[in-house]
Amino acid sequence: MEIIKATGIHKTYNPDKIPVHALRGVDLGIEKGEFTAIVGPSGSGKTTLLNIIGGLDTPDKGSIIINNTDISSFKDNEMINFRRDNIGFVFQAYNLIPVLTAKENVEFVMVLQNRNLKERTERAEELLNAVDLGDKMDKRPSELSGGQQQRVAVARALASNPTFVLADEPTANLDSTTTANLLDMMLELNQQEKMTFVFSTHDQRVIDRARRVITLVDGKIV
Amino acid sequence: MKMILSIAWRNIWRNKTRSWVVIGSILVGIWSILFMLSFSYGLITTYVDNTIRYQSSHIQIHNPDWKEDQEVEFTLENTESVLQYINNQSYQSSATQRTLVNGMVRSSRGARGAMIKGIHSEKEGQVSHIDQKIVEGKYFTENKKNEIIIAQKLAERLKLKIRKKLVLQFQNAQGDIVAGSFRIVGLFSTANTLYDESFVMIKQTDLNRLLVLPNASHEIAVFLDNSKELAQVKSDIQNQFPHLLIEDYKEISPDANLYESQMEVSHRIFITIFMLALIFGIINTMLMAVLERNKELGMLMALGMNKTRVFFMIVFETLMLGIIALPFGLILSWLSITYFGKHGVDLSAFSDGMEQFGMSTLIKSYIPTELYFSLSIATVFTALLASIYPAIKAINLKPIEAMRKI
Numbered sequence: 001m002e003i004i005k006a007t008g009i010h011k012t013y014n015p016d017k018i019p020v021h022a023l024r025g026v027d028l029g030i031e032k033g034e035f036t037a038i039v040g041p042s043g044s045g046k047t048t049l050l051n052i053i054g055g056l057d058t059p060d061k062g063s064i065i066i067n068n069t070d071i072s073s074f075k076d077n078e079m080i081n082f083r084r085d086n087i088g089f090v091f092q093a094y095n096l097i098p099v100l101t102a103k104e105n106v107e108f109v110m111v112l113q114n115r116n117l118k119e120r121t122e123r124a125e126e127l128l129n130a131v132d133l134g135d136k137m138d139k140r141p142s143e144l145s146g147g148q149q150q151r152v153a154v155a156r157a158l159a160s161n162p163t164f165v166l167a168d169e170p171t172a173n174l175d176s177t178t179t180a181n182l183l184d185m186m187l188e189l190n191q192q193e194k195m196t197f198v199f200s201t202h203d204q205r206v207i208d209r210a211r212r213v214i215t216l217v218d219g220k221i222v
Numbered sequence: 223m224k225m226i227l228s229i230a231w232r233n234i235w236r237n238k239t240r241s242w243v244v245i246g247s248i249l250v251g252i253w254s255i256l257f258m259l260s261f262s263y264g265l266i267t268t269y270v271d272n273t274i275r276y277q278s279s280h281i282q283i284h285n286p287d288w289k290e291d292q293e294v295e296f297t298l299e300n301t302e303s304v305l306q307y308i309n310n311q312s313y314q315s316s317a318t319q320r321t322l323v324n325g326m327v328r329s330s331r332g333a334r335g336a337m338i339k340g341i342h343s344e345k346e347g348q349v350s351h352i353d354q355k356i357v358e359g360k361y362f363t364e365n366k367k368n369e370i371i372i373a374q375k376l377a378e379r380l381k382l383k384i385r386k387k388l389v390l391q392f393q394n395a396q397g398d399i400v401a402g403s404f405r406i407v408g409l410f411s412t413a414n415t416l417y418d419e420s421f422v423m424i425k426q427t428d429l430n431r432l433l434v435l436p437n438a439s440h441e442i443a444v445f446l447d448n449s450k451e452l453a454q455v456k457s458d459i460q461n462q463f464p465h466l467l468i469e470d471y472k473e474i475s476p477d478a479n480l481y482e483s484q485m486e487v488s489h490r491i492f493i494t495i496f497m498l499a500l501i502f503g504i505i506n507t508m509l510m511a512v513l514e515r516n517k518e519l520g521m522l523m524a525l526g527m528n529k530t531r532v533f534f535m536i537v538f539e540t541l542m543l544g545i546i547a548l549p550f551g552l553i554l555s556w557l558s559i560t561y562f563g564k565h566g567v568d569l570s571a572f573s574d575g576m577e578q579f580g581m582s583t584l585i586k587s588y589i590p591t592e593l594y595f596s597l598s599i600a601t602v603f604t605a606l607l608a609s610i611y612p613a614i615k616a617i618n619l620k621p622i623e624a625m626r627k628i
Binding site (some may be wrong): 054084089091095 | 228229233236521525527528529530531
C-alpha cells in the first residue's frame with residue numbers, strides 16, 4: 001500500500017524573473033516500510049521534492065497524497081498539525097532545540113501532541129536507548145558530538161510515531177564511522193518497527209544501503 | 223504550556239548580556255519614572271499641604287455676602303453654634319473663628335496694605351500651626367492687649383523689629399476710620415513668603431473692640447486630620463447650616479486644585495512616555511531575538527509547533543523579561559523614595575524662587591501605594607504590547623525558509 005503518492009509534481013522558483021524549474025512532472029509512490037534514497041546531483045530537485053512531500057513547500061501543479069489524504073489544499077495550521085502527527089524530519093544540520101536536553105528534544109513533538117508525561121518519558125527514554133544515547137539524556141545539544149546530535153534527531157523524528165521519516169542529507173556532516181553507525185541504527189528501526197525512511201542524499205554510503213534508489217536529474221525521475 | 227514556558231524561559235538566557243540589558247533598561251525605566259513621580263508628588267503635595275495648613279484650611283465658613291464684598295458688616299451670626307456642631311462630630315478636626323478686615327500697616331519707615339486677622343490665639347495655633355512658624359520673638363501671651371505678629375519679610379520691608387510698635391488703620395463697623403497701636407511680639411515665616419506679607423495677626427478681642435463688633439467673627443476655619451473626609455464634612459456642615467457659605471480649599475485656592483488635577487494629568491503623560499520608550503526598546507530587542515532565530519522558529523513549525531504556540535512562546539519571553547525587571551525596579555524605587563521621603567531633597571539653593579510660590583525647599587519624595595500597582599500593571603501591559611509585533615513576525619515565517627538554510 002502506498003503511503004506517499006506524488007502525481008505530476010511541478011515546481012518552479014522565480015517564475016516571473018529567471019525561472020528555475022526544480023521539478024518537472026514527478027510521479028512517485030512510496031510504500032510502507034521502504035528504505036528509499038532519492039539521489040541526484042546538486043540542483044536536481046531532491047530537497048524540493050522532499051520539502052513538498054513533507055508539506056513544507058507546495059507544488060505549482062500536481063497532488064500529494066499521504067495516507068489517503070490530499071495535503072495540497074491544507075492551510076498553514078492544518079499542515080503543521082498534519083506534519084506533527086504524520087511526518088518525522090531529520091535535517092542535515094540536526095536542528096535540535098539548543099535550550100532543551102536530548103530527552104526534552106525527543107519529548108518535544110510529543111508535548112505538541114498533548115501526550116501525557118508518563119507516556120512521553122517512557123517513549124523518549126526508549127528511543128534514546130534505542131539510538132544508544134541512554135547515558136546522554138540530560139545533555140544539551142552543545143554537549144553532544146555531531147553524530148550523537150543526529151541520533152537524537154532520529155529519535156525525535158520517531159517520537160511522534162509518524163507514518164514515515166524524511167531525512168534531508170542526514171549524513172552530510174558526519175564522518176564515515178558515524179555515518180555507518182547511524183545507517184545501521186536506521187535500518188534496524190526500519191526492520192524492527194517497519195518505519196518508512198525516505199532520504200535525499202548524494203552520499204554513496206547511504207545509497208549503498210538503501211533498498212530502493214530514485215534518481216532525479218533536472219527535476220525529473222530517470 | 224509548561225514546555226512552552228520552559229523553552230521561553232531558557233531562550234531568554236541564551237543571550238544573557240542582551241537579556242540583562244533589556245531587564246536593566248526596564249528596571250531603570252521603572253525606577254526613574256517612580257522616583258520622578260514621587261518627587262513631583264512630594265513637591266505638589268507639600269505645596270497643597272502648606273496651602274491648606276497656612277492659608278485656606280480644609281474648609282472655610284463665611285457669611286454668603288462676604289464672598290462678593292469683604293465688608294466688615296458681613297459677619298457670621300452663629301459662630302459658637304457652628305463651632306460647637308463641628309467639635310461634636312465624630313471626625314477629628316480643629317476649628318477656629320477669625321475676624322477679618324482690610325487695612326493699612328504703618329511704621330515710621332513705611333506703610334503697606336494687608337489683611338488684619340483677629341484670631342483666637344490658642345485655637346488658631348491648632349488650625350494653622352502659625353505658633354510653630356515663629357522665627358523670631360514669641361507667640362501671643364494670654365491676657366496681654368495689643369500684641370501683633372507679622373511676617374518676617376513684612377518686617378524687613380517696613381524696617382520693623384521685635385518689640386517695635388506699628389499702627390493698624392482700618393474702617394470700623396460704623397464707617398469710621400480707626401487706628402490702633404500694636405507691639406510686635408513675634409515674626410513668622412511659612413513656606414509662602416508672598417502670602418505671609420499679605421496679612422498680620424492680632425487677637426480677635428483687640429480687633430473686635432476697634433471694629434466695635436463685640437463677639438463677631440467673619441470666618442470659621444476647619445482643619446481636618448483626615449482630608450479624605452472633606453466632602454462628607456463639608457456636606458454635613460452645609461446641611462446643618464444651609465444659609466452659610468461653606469467652601470473647601472479647592473474653591474478657596476484654585477491654584478491648589480489646579481496643581482492637584484495637573485498632577486494626575488502630568489503623571490499620566492509621564493507614564494505614557496515611559497511606556498512608549500519601553501515599548502520601542504523591547505520591540506527592538508525582541509525583533510532581534512526573533513530574526514536571529516528565524517531558522518529555529520521555522521524548524522519548530524516544521525516539527526509541528528503551531529502558530530498559536532509560537533506566538534505565545536515569543537509573548538512569554540517578552541513578558542518574562544518585564545516580570546524579572548519589575549520587582550527589582552519596584553524595590554529600588556521603594557528604597558530611593560523611602561530614603562528621600564525621610565531625608566528629603568534639599569533645594570535651598572533655589573529658596574527665594576520656591577518660597578515665592580509657596581514651595582518648601584526641602585522636598586520629601588512621596589508616592590501613593592496605588593502607583594506602584596499602576597506602574598506594575600503598565601509594565602506588564604507594555605511588555606505584552608511590545609511582544610505582539612515580534613510574535614507576529616515569528617508566526618509569519620515559513621518553515622520552508624528554515625529548511626532551505628540547512
